[in-house]
Amino acid sequence: MSITRTDAPGGRAALPALSRAVLTDCVRTATAAPSLHNSQPWRFRITGDGVDVYTDSGRRLDVLDPAGRELLISVGAALFTLRLAIRRKGFRPVFALFPDAEDAGLVARVAVGPPAAATPAVEALAAAVAHRHTNRWPFAQTAVPGVALSHLRDAARREGAVLAVAGPTARDAIVRLSQVANRRLQTRAGYRAERSRWTVPRRRDGVPRSAVGPWDALETVPVRDFGLLPPHAATGAFEPYPTLLVLATEGDGRTQWVTAGQALQRVLLTATWQNLATTPISQPIEVPAIRRLLSAAAEGRWAQMIIRIGYGRQVVATPRRRLSEVLVQP
The missing domain is CATH 3.40.109.10 (NADH Oxidase)
Structure with missing residues (x-):
């Protein structure tokens, strides 16, 4: 059974409003998401009106994650980042989880919904994507407010x-x-x-x-x-x-x-x-x-x-796969 959600009231996708180039840029942003062992177990396909998000099951860690739970958590993180990137472009994303019972690898179908100016909160979250890195160093002995x-x-x-x-x-x-x-x-x-x-x-x-x-x-x-x-x-x-x-x-x-x-x-x-x-x-x-x-x-x-x-020191980003490796051609 699929689950459909929108980031705004309504839920019906509008006609295609973003070019393939812009959607490609959104996919590139999505690849900055965190994943188990930085395995990056996701693939994307740009459709006429949005992006399909798939698992890359060959990148599952069979010993640590035999059921694929962490693989789907990783893909979910990429899905949220994709939604955020579309939202920053000025449109509300509409998505459905597991929309095709015949294709177990298809995790989400994301469509570009109606126009809506990005809010300051959206801009702040989107700006944080490039700065979010897993930090394995000591933190300050300062209480979090x-x-x-x-x-x-x-x-x-x-x-x-x-x-x-x-x-x-x-x-x-x-x-x-x-x-x-x-x-x-x-x-x-x-x-x-x-x-x-x-x-x-x-x-x-x-x-x-x-x-x-x-x-x-x-x-x-x-x-x-x-x-x-x-x-x-x-x-x-x-x-x-x-x-x-x-x-x-x-x-x-x-x-x-x-x-x-x-x-x-x-x-x-x-x-x-x-x-x-x-x-x-x-x-x-x-x-x-x-x-x-x-x-x-x-x-x-x-x-x-x-x-x-x-509160910790700044850390460097981990490497990312080439876009050509994760973007499935139509």
């Missing part, structure tokens, strides 16, 4: 997800569970080999050494090191009490995974707009038993991602 956290919760709500700020007890539990998850992942068959495939130097995807911060000697922050730190790597003064957020959805199927991805990107861009650094943390969610502990499954609410936020 309550008003900023409120903006982040609202960002998740707008995309149909729930964002909870972990209190001291929950935060300590998440850190402990993340340590357990890291140890379990290290022993999972094929994990190290899969991780190595995504840390090869000089490729246009994956995680380069420049994207990995120092070693956290106290292990207070559950940041993945990707096996790129040398045995005697320098340690960093990570914040002893990290601010951690839990992103969750009502339900846990394909639609909810795409919803989680859209909410994740909106939250990350909202944080970037407020000069906050962010680190999506997926290890605890990649171990089913630990994920259940972080979820309220009896109530139908499932944890989809942990997000660390704070």
